[in-house]
Amino acid sequence: MTGNVGRVLKANTGLPYRLIFPEAEHVVVSSFLRDLAASDCSPATLRSYAYDMLRWFRFLHGRFVPWERAERLDVRALVEHMRASPTANTLRKGSDQVTAVNTVTRKRGLGTTFSANSINHQLTVLSSFYDFALEMNLGPLVNPVPRQRGVGTRAYAHHNPMEQFRPPRRGTYRQRVPKPAWRGIPDSAMAAIFNGLTNHRDRALLSFWLSSGARAEELLGLRHGDYDFGEHTLVVTSKGTRNRDLVPASPDAFVWLALYMREGQPASPGDRVWWTLHQKNRRPLGYPAARQMFARAQKELGSNWTLHDLRHTAAERMIADPAFTLVDVQTVLRHVNVTTTTIYTQPRMEDVLQKVLEHYARPPREAPGIEPEYDDAALRELLGLGE
Structure with a gap:
């Protein structure tokens, strides 16, 4: 090649x-x-x-x-x-x-x-x-990519309604995709990462990602006029639909944003909110730079979480709060189907392991016996327990 x-x-x-x-x-x-x-x-x-x-x-x-x-x-x-x-x-x-x-x-x-x-x-x-x-008749005579086996012009076009739907077979050369295991960041690790940040910009970014569940590039595209300090909301351009959607965030995130803006960042209406820290060569903060920032924050911890894991962490925290319904979390994350949101209902393996260890460490329950003030022979005869 x-x-x-x-x-x-x-x-x-x-x-x-x-x-x-x-x-x-x-x-x-x-x-x-x-x-x-x-x-x-x-x-x-x-x-x-x-x-x-x-x-x-x-x-x-x-x-x-x-x-x-x-x-x-x-x-x-x-x-x-x-x-x-x-x-x-x-x-x-x-x-x-x-x-x-x-x-x-x-x-x-x-x-x-x-x-x-x-x-x-x-x-x-x-x-x-x-x-x-x-x-368009631009040259080739055939499509070299094989069609999916057993599928015509429309999937399930001749399906018998009395039978169950069967998932279609993978097409020729199509690879088997493993089921992803979404993992949020534990609270202790998140606290250690946040304490290692050295400037208000990074603190504001992580606070917004953790509280709003916004995707990395959605938050990086924020512009002045897209936030409301009074309502604690952001307006982001959603991935895929490109709709302008309202997203709630925590008050702490807006406090960090205010501290960051006091440092003299460009604040004209329509300007980008997030900028690099170099005064002489200042430019809008892009995804590669934000990814490197998050990697540096984890260097002492030795972890390799990604920016998208912050979205998973926000979803898991909302799911764990009994005040949130599954539809509430779906609305905040802007999922089209609620079935997508259900992936966050899976428990963390760390929590499951802890419960298993507690289960085996718990002493066995003693079988109930007869109190000493009762006549043992009379009570057994009364209950029909025999000799």
Whole structure:
């Protein structure tokens, strides 16, 4: 696979991302991305699709196969390549550091190869791209990505209502995705991380993430005018729907925000709220910088929690409060279905282990006996216990 051919170019006007391959803009991919943009896909989706197409074209370039002549065997070879090849993160950090299980969080690293979700996403992008190219008559004769087995134009189109629904079989080359185990951060660890913060900006950020349950990028996109000190609410742009939703937060978070704003940050209406701390080279705080900030805060503790784990922690805390109903938590987290919120009802393994240890440490209950003031023989005869 040729890793230095082509690139994804970010544009300030028009289509936000374009694929350059090998040295010029790929017209068919640009048309495909423009079709996605017209379907109201977010710029993040276009970026993800562009990089998946770049990976595919580089792979075919190394096999000397034109993209219009790609076959099913080429797709199979790509899946085998992604299952075996190290990711860029592995090459940068080393395989030992990536795959090691953290002793504090018991979380494994990202892995040395592409995840099952990444491979499945790659197949989805390729299938959509070739469907588009076939429909527009742009070159290919077939879609090299196999269709899902046993599924026609619509799932369960001819289902017998007297029978139970069976989950559809995984499509060819589709990977089995393990069920995620969401883990919140224990209160003791969260207190240690918070005490290690050195500035009001970071304290305000963590307080908002923990109390509002907002996603990392939703909070980082906050602008002046999107918060209400009196009502203790934020207005964030929700992921996916891109709706402007009202989110409650704790009074402590707004206290830290006020202290941060007193340090002289830009506060004009519409300006970003969160900025880097460098006075000479101040710029809006992005997700990579916030992720590094949270990693530095955990360095002394030795943990590897992520910013998204703060959202899980907020959800678990609300679920544990009897004043909250499941629908209340769903509303705060802005889940479309309440079934998504139920993943936070699972108990922490640490709490379960503690209860099990307490169960075995509890002394056995003694069998009830006969009080000494009663005549033992008479009582046994009365109760019919015999000799």
